[in-house]
Amino acid sequence: MAEAPPISLDGLRAGCSFAALPRGFYARVDPRPLRAPRLLHANPDAAALLGLDADALRSPEFLALCSGAGRLADMTPLATAYSGHQFGVWAGQLGDGRAHLLGDVRTPEGVWEIQLKGSGRTPFSRMGDGWAVLRSSVREYLASEAMAGLGIPTTRALALVASDDPVVRETVETAAVVTRLAPSFVRFGHFEHWGHSHHEQKALLDYVVDHWYPECRETSGGETDAPATACRLLTEVTRRTARLIAQWQLAGFCHGVMNTDNMSILGLTLDYGPYGFMDAFQANHICNHSDTAGRYAWNAQPAVARWNLYRLAGSLLVLGCEASALESCLAPFEAEFLAAYRDGLARKLGLDAWRPDDAALEDDWWSLLHAQRADFTLAFRRLADADRDAGPWLDLFPDPAPARAWLDRYLARRAGQGGDADARRAAMSRANPVYVLRNHLAQRAIEAAQRGDASEIDRLLTLLRDPYAERPGSDFYARPPAADEPAVPVSCSS
Numbered sequence: 001m002a003e004a005p006p007i008s009l010d011g012l013r014a015g016c017s018f019a020a021l022p023r024g025f026y027a028r029v030d031p032r033p034l035r036a037p038r039l040l041h042a043n044p045d046a047a048a049l050l051g052l053d054a055d056a057l058r059s060p061e062f063l064a065l066c067s068g069a070g071r072l073a074d075m076t077p078l079a080t081a082y083s084g085h086q087f088g089v090w091a092g093q094l095g096d097g098r099a100h101l102l103g104d105v106r107t108p109e110g111v112w113e114i115q116l117k118g119s120g121r122t123p124f125s126r127m128g129d130g131w132a133v134l135r136s137s138v139r140e141y142l143a144s145e146a147m148a149g150l151g152i153p154t155t156r157a158l159a160l161v162a163s164d165d166p167v168v169r170e171t172v173e174t175a176a177v178v179t180r181l182a183p184s185f186v187r188f189g190h191f192e193h194w195g196h197s198h199h200e201q202k203a204l205l206d207y208v209v210d211h212w213y214p215e216c217r218e219t220s221g222g223e224t225d226a227p228a229t230a231c232r233l234l235t236e237v238t239r240r241t242a243r244l245i246a247q248w249q250l251a252g253f254c255h256g257v258m259n260t261d262n263m264s265i266l267g268l269t270l271d272y273g274p275y276g277f278m279d280a281f282q283a284n285h286i287c288n289h290s291d292t293a294g295r296y297a298w299n300a301q302p303a304v305a306r307w308n309l310y311r312l313a314g315s316l317l318v319l320g321c322e323a324s325a326l327e328s329c330l331a332p333f334e335a336e337f338l339a340a341y342r343d344g345l346a347r348k349l350g351l352d353a354w355r356p357d358d359a360a361l362e363d364d365w366w367s368l369l370h371a372q373r374a375d376f377t378l379a380f381r382r383l384a385d386a387d388r389d390a391g392p393w394l395d396l397f398p399d400p401a402p403a404r405a406w407l408d409r410y411l412a413r414r415a416g417q418g419g420d421a422d423a424r425r426a427a428m429s430r431a432n433p434v435y436v437l438r439n440h441l442a443q444r445a446i447e448a449a450q451r452g453d454a455s456e457i458d459r460l461l462t463l464l465r466d467p468y469a470e471r472p473g474s475d476f477y478a479r480p481p482a483a484d485e486p487a488v489p490v491s492c493s494s
């Protein structure tokens with residue numbers, strides 16, 4: 001079959017830096033287009049990153065590109081090979097089983113890779129069908145932008161395309177494709193894949209360092225010193241990952257499947273599946289019904305990230321790195337995590353800085369929320385005004401006496417630091433979102449989308465793009481689900 005002629009989209013051209021890696025890194029494979037695709041939603045914020053305007057998003061070429069039917073000039077779609085540890089166990093080769101890297105677009109602000117997810121089988125599909133259902137695609141689309149709105153590093157979502165193509169999961173659902181953007185989709189798992197091949201691991205190291213971590217390159221005698229460069233890279237990835245997880249913790253975000261193949265080498269949140277933003281706080285909250293042991297519970301995320309970094313470190317031994325040197329690259333994790341976490345928590349609590357004796361106040365804060373299953377997001381948000389009127393905040397606690405006792409200690413601590421109350425209140429409002437992508441809100445958007453109605457997606461994106469700004473008439477979106485509303489079960493099925 002003759003290759004389809006390239007489409008033109010506002011002069012967008014796509015190269016593909018990944019394709020310069022040796023052959024075993026990827027397989028060239030075209031997406032399988034959705035039948036009778038419908039553009040359910042296009043995201044102007046992500047489009048702006050590529051320099052695409054509203055007209056381009058309405059064009060048939062855009063729909064063709066985002067449904068897997070079109071290709072840009074110079075574009076050669078491919079699926080990449082990676083491996084990984086899933087739920088703590090070595091899973092061997094995985095790879096892009098339902099994702100196609102279309103290419104990368106150069107913009108004045110940097111390079112963006114364009115990737116389709118749910119676009120058909122690849123040589124890495126194993127037993128999978130290559131599809132993604134609308135339900136999980138809406139969740140990925142919304143979560144990417146919710147995280148971006150919170151200022152948390154993440155892949156982005158450009159478009160959501162739906163079709164009536166049937167996809168069999170627990171029931172028969174319909175297919176969709178999400179177009180994702182990221183500077184790079186390289187995962188820890190790409191390094192694990194080449195953990196026994198010096199030549200390929202060196203090529204991957206050079207590739208990642210050249211493009212995203214040039215400051216990590218170490219040379220000796222004019223040549224790259226691979227072990228030293230790998231150590232610098234690992235140190236930097238350790239730092240970024242630690243800061244990322246601190247931000248997750250402070251947003252009440254649970255990733256749900258922190259397998260090493262879902263960990264970004266750039267420290268981005270990657271692969272939104274059975275994630276969750278907590279409603280009622282529970283320290284050991286498990287958002288993924290498939291995670292029966294709670295490996296990826298909220299309070300386990302920092303330790304799991306560190307465990308994953310150890311797997312990444314292990315894959316670098318093949319470059320001739322000393323195990324002890326790699327281990328010392330991982331050492332900054334705890335300090336980096338704690339610094340970011342405490343700094344963020346201080347801002348959320350309206351404290352001028354984190355002081356060592358704030359630890360007891362912090363411990364008691366989480367214990368209080370946990371004991372009473374108080375709403376994570378509202379408990380922070382309403383604290384800003386609790387000095388003027390404690391009522392709305394106290395309403396979050398079924399037993400107000402211990403909450404009142406904590407509040408008095410907290411207000412005393414805050415009063416001790418002085419400062420302008422209005423400025424403090426405003427700063428707290430910029431640190432504590434009103435709106436997060438609660439499961440029941442995502443579920444409403446999914447059910448509407450399944451009826452062909454994208455208005456809830458649009459509404460949520462509007463709120464989540466700036467989740468700190470309270471919008472009149474949107475109270476419903478700030479509230480947790482009603483007590484008698486059954487919880488939305490979220491699993492690995494996607």
Ligand code: AMP
Nearest residue numbers: 094095096097098125128129130131271
């Ligand atoms: P995930 O749990 O979604 O991060 O996926 C783990 C691995 O399974 C990756 O290699 C995916 O590409 C692959 N995978 C997941 N779902 C499918 C599917 N429906 N078809 C093909 N591969 C899949």
Ligand code: MG
Nearest residue numbers: 261262270271
């Ligand atoms: Mg994945």
